[in-house]
Amino acid sequence: MAIDPTRVPRFxxxxxxPGWDDAxxxxxxxxxxxxxxxxxxxxxxxxxxxxxxxxxxDRRSAAIPALYEVQNDYGWCTPEGVEQAACVMRLxxxxxxxxxxxYDMLFTxxxxxxxxxxxxxxxxxxxxxxxxxxxxxxxxxxxPAFNLRSFECLGACDIAPMAxxxxxxxxxxxxxxxxxxxxxxxxxxxxxxxxxxxxxxxVDPKASEQ
Amino acid sequence: xxxxxxxxxxxxxxxxxxxxxxxxxxxxSLRKALGMPREDVLAELDASAIRGRGxxxxxxxxxxxxxxxxxxxKYLVCNADExxxxxxxxxxxxxxxxxxxIEGMIIAAYVIGATRAFIYIRGEYDFQASRLEAAVxxxxxxxxxxxxxxxxxxxxxxxxxxGAGAYICGxxxxxxxxxEGKRGNPRLKPPFPANQGLYQGPxxxxxxxxxxxxxxxxxxxxxxxxxxxxxxxxxxxLVSVSGNVTNPGNFEIELGIPSRELIYDLxxxxxxxxxxxxxxxxxxSSPVLTKDDLDLAYDFDxxxxxxxxxxxxxxxxxxxxxxxxxxxxxxxxxxxxxSCGKCTPCREGTNWxxxxxxxxxxxxATPMDLDIMASVQDRIIGNCLxxxxxxxxxxxxxxxxxxxxxxxxxxxxxxxxxxALTTDEAPPEALIQGAAA
Numbered sequence: 001m002a003i004d005p006t007r008v009p010r011f012x013x014x015x016x017x018p019g020w021d022d023a024x025x026x027x028x029x030x031x032x033x034x035x036x037x038x039x040x041x042x043x044x045x046x047x048x049x050x051x052x053x054x055x056x057x058d059r060r061s062a063a064i065p066a067l068y069e070v071q072n073d074y075g076w077c078t079p080e081g082v083e084q085a086a087c088v089m090r091l092x093x094x095x096x097x098x099x100x101x102x103y104d105m106l107f108t109x110x111x112x113x114x115x116x117x118x119x120x121x122x123x124x125x126x127x128x129x130x131x132x133x134x135x136x137x138x139x140x141x142x143x144p145a146f147n148l149r150s151f152e153c154l155g156a157c158d159i160a161p162m163a164x165x166x167x168x169x170x171x172x173x174x175x176x177x178x179x180x181x182x183x184x185x186x187x188x189x190x191x192x193x194x195x196x197x198x199x200x201x202x203v204d205p206k207a208s209e210q
Numbered sequence: 211x212x213x214x215x216x217x218x219x220x221x222x223x224x225x226x227x228x229x230x231x232x233x234x235x236x237x238x239s240l241r242k243a244l245g246m247p248r249e250d251v252l253a254e255l256d257a258s259a260i261r262g263r264g265x266x267x268x269x270x271x272x273x274x275x276x277x278x279x280x281x282x283x284k285y286l287v288c289n290a291d292e293x294x295x296x297x298x299x300x301x302x303x304x305x306x307x308x309x310x311x312i313e314g315m316i317i318a319a320y321v322i323g324a325t326r327a328f329i330y331i332r333g334e335y336d337f338q339a340s341r342l343e344a345a346v347x348x349x350x351x352x353x354x355x356x357x358x359x360x361x362x363x364x365x366x367x368x369x370x371x372x373g374a375g376a377y378i379c380g381x382x383x384x385x386x387x388x389x390e391g392k393r394g395n396p397r398l399k400p401p402f403p404a405n406q407g408l409y410q411g412p413x414x415x416x417x418x419x420x421x422x423x424x425x426x427x428x429x430x431x432x433x434x435x436x437x438x439x440x441x442x443x444x445x446x447x448l449v450s451v452s453g454n455v456t457n458p459g460n461f462e463i464e465l466g467i468p469s470r471e472l473i474y475d476l477x478x479x480x481x482x483x484x485x486x487x488x489x490x491x492x493x494x495s496s497p498v499l500t501k502d503d504l505d506l507a508y509d510f511d512x513x514x515x516x517x518x519x520x521x522x523x524x525x526x527x528x529x530x531x532x533x534x535x536x537x538x539x540x541x542x543x544x545x546x547x548x549s550c551g552k553c554t555p556c557r558e559g560t561n562w563x564x565x566x567x568x569x570x571x572x573x574x575a576t577p578m579d580l581d582i583m584a585s586v587q588d589r590i591i592g593n594c595l596x597x598x599x600x601x602x603x604x605x606x607x608x609x610x611x612x613x614x615x616x617x618x619x620x621x622x623x624x625x626x627x628x629x630a631l632t633t634d635e636a637p638p639e640a641l642i643q644g645a646a647a
Contacts, residue, residue: 055369057283057326057409060391064374068333102393102550104375105333117334121295122494122540123452123526152377152544153295153494154334157452157526158459167336198337202302203459205476207217 007109031094034087041084045073049088059089063099067106076107104151112147114185116140117164120150123157127172132161135178145186159197169197215426215446216419217462220306226341228348231309237354239425243317244362251321255424257432259444263299264289264380264417265493265522267510271432276404277322277412284324285413287389288315288421290331291373291380294493295544296524299448299460300418304331304338307422308345312368314424316354320364322414327366330385333374342370377548381596382415384550395552396596417522419448440466443509447523451477454484454529463508470504473527480529487530488612492521494541495601497608517608534613535620538606539567545602556599559590563606570617573624580617584610 009017048069052062066089070081077100079093086093100106118124118133133150140146154169156162162171165181170191173181177192184191193199202208214220224230231237243251256271277284288311292300304311311329319327331339346368349355357365371389373379379388383397386408407413423445427435436444443465449472452458456478463472473479473486480486488498491508497518499506506512513520528537546560566583569575587603587610594600610617 055367056391058390061371061389063391064333064372064388068372068374099391099393102376103333103373106374120540121544122490122537123296123458125540126453126526126528126532126537151334152547153293153297155292155298155301155332157296157298157450157524160452160458164334169337198305202217202220202306203457204214204217204220204461206214207220207462210214210219210221 031092033090033092034083036087039083039087041087042073045069045084046088049085053089060091060095062089063091063096064103064106067096067100071106075113076110107147112143112145114146115164115166116146116148116185117151117154118148119152119154119156119160119162119164121153121157123153124160124162127160128175129161131175132163132173132178135175136163136182139178139182156197158203159195159200162197165191170195171197214462216303216307216310216422216448217460220302225306226308226345228309228345228352231307236309236425237313239428240313240316240354241360243320243428244360244364248321248323251317251428254427254432255321258427258435259432259442260420260423260427260435261443261510262417263419263423263447263523265294265495267520270416270420273404273416274318274322274414276402277414278405279323281323283326283409283411284322285408285411286315286319286322286324286327287385287408287413287415288327288329288418289380289382289385289415290329290335290418291385292335292418292522293332293377293380293548294495294522294524295541296450296452296490296493296526297522298450298452299523301335301338302460303418303422303448304335305341308338308342309349310422310425311342311418312345312349312354314421315368316349316359316366317424317428318414318416318421319366320359320362322412324414325365325367327368328389328408329368329370330379330389331370331372332379333372339370339372346370376550377544378550378596378598381598384596385415386413393550395550396598398595439464440507440509440511442511443520449508450522450524451527452524453489453527454480454486454532455527456481465509466507466512468504469506469508469525472508473504473525477525477527480527484529484531487528487532488534488609489528490524490526490605492519493524494526494544494605495519495597496521497604498612500612533620534609534616535567535570538609539564539571541605542567542602545598549598553594553596553599555590555593556602559586559599560602562586563602570621571624573621573626573628575621575624577618577621579621580610580614 008020049066052065053059066085070085074081082096083093086096100108120129140148156169159171181191260270261267355368376394378384379394381396384394388394403413439445446462447465449461461476486501488500490496491513510520542563546564549556549560551557587607590599590603
């Protein structure tokens with residue numbers, strides 16, 4: 001979970017290239033809590049992080065919300081952004097990086113701006129999610145604006161096979177709808193409006209009788 | 211069959227707003243509860259015998275009674291990190307009726323004397339989290355949250371906390387670590403959260419559905435609620451049915467109805483010409499049952515007696531067009547991805563199970579590997595801080611036990627396919643052992 005295996009350099013026979021896990025430049029001093037005097041933090045970022053910190057008895061609880069704010073502003077958890085959050089929260093950047101690497105939704109590498117996560121867990125793959133993911137791969141190609149990935153269960157097995165597209169759940173997506181969907185993402189329209197989960201009615205017969 | 215409790219008016223437009231929710235009788239139970247002594251409300255919850263809807267099925271009233279009495283910082287946490295594959299009931303509830311959850315939480319916080327409450331919702335539920343945040347804001351403005359709620363001496367602050375994509379954070383102690391701003395690693399138990407939970411204070415953690423049922427229990431009375439369902443599994447339950455069924459979705463049922471009715475009548479059963487091969491009765495963590503078990507009653511005790519569990523109430527149906535090996539591999543890969551890595555049996559066990567299943571698929575396995583794989587599962591169970599490893603070991607173990615012949619046939623077939631390749635032509639790159647590892 002912590003290390004993205006595709007980013008670990010490997011020899012052709014599969015073993016890792018020495019030095020792949022070198023933590024840092026050991027000649028440098030460990031980074032402490034950033035000095036506010038030398039770490040400029042944008043005012044709006046500071047205000048939002050401080051608002052999160054005020055919600056909890058312990059300021060560290062705001063770690064995930066603060067990293068979300070950084071990601072929101074910079075596209076991913078950039079070293080500068082994390083240092084700014086650490087400066088506001090009075091923590092070391094290392095602490096926040098340790099948190100960020102644990103979670104799937106916090107990116108410690110640059111990613112595309114459009115988040116397309118195709119669920120390929122059990123229920124969805126029983127309904128053809130693996131083919132759907134491949135179809136998306138073909139359609140998106142190597143467009144750097146997309147962060148296309150297969151995701152573990154997104155909790156929408158009733159609309160399998162589905163994808164979370166820039167935060168909105170869409171499904172069930174047929175294979176021939178993929179080009180339309182990708183085009184709609186590119187042009188900033190709502191993706192497949194009649195397949196949005198937010199408009200789906202309950203299927204419970206008694207609930208729909210009411 | 212009784213009336214719907216949770217899905218009542220669920221598709222009414224704007225039920226997620228305070229105005230419509232109040233028009234439908236919302237926050238009446240809160241007024242009633244605040245007019246009763248705390249002990250009496252707890253007694254009602256106890257009398258309802260409602261069991262936790264998150265997966266473990268522990269009696270909610272009992273759990274609440276474990277919290278120490280007296281003046282101290284106590285916390286209420288709602289577990290909305292619904293990540294169990296196949297489960298999506300809380301999502302619909304939070305999206306369409308967020309105030310029901312908030313009302314239940316205010317009552318539960320009143321019962322245990324908590325002044326701070328949090329909803330830990332999984333980060334992927336962006337839309338649902340926004341709905342909850344808006345609903346909390348509405349409730350605060352209407353005076354249902356804050357100091358001296360409705361003129362009583364009960365104070366409560368409530369925040370929605372978004373997770374960031376980790377199945378393990380649905381485990382209660384990992385959730386607490388994550389809420390404290392750490393990596394989501396489970397803690398050693400005991401001490402249990404009821405004694406030392408969030409910020410080392412006594413903490414009550416309940417699932418969304420459990421807390422959302424509280425207003426209904428207060429309204430109708432615990433004894434009346436206990437009449438619904440079967441003894442030992444009282445009440446109504448939201449069941450998520452998915453996989454190879456024609457009408458997947460959430461259904462509110464009275465516990466104890468036959469599983470066949472649930473899968474065939476409500477969810478439409480498998481597509482034409484197919485039949486049920488096996489099904490997970492309670493999310494991907496529950497041992498699988500076969501088509502012979504379809505007539506069992508769907509409740510906590512019957513499922514436990516059949517060697518499985520009701521879990522989170524998520525049925526995944528697999529029809530006979532699928533290979534059990536593929537489903538096993540999907541299941542094992544999920545747990546490998548989500549293992550936090552703290553305990554060796556889980557971290558290594560999930561990894562090796564995936565590798566052995568991949569060997570079966572690539573034709574490099576022998577029937578002996580099945581025994582090794584089964585023994586790996588045995589050694590994970592009970593040897594970790596939390597049950598994530600067990601949650602893989604139980605379904606995989608049950609698949610090997612119930613479909614051993616199919617696994618063996620698959621191994622032989624894949625090996626024969628491999629042999630044919632190696633004698634006629636050079637094997638493709640992917641088949642050289644180690645290259646893909």
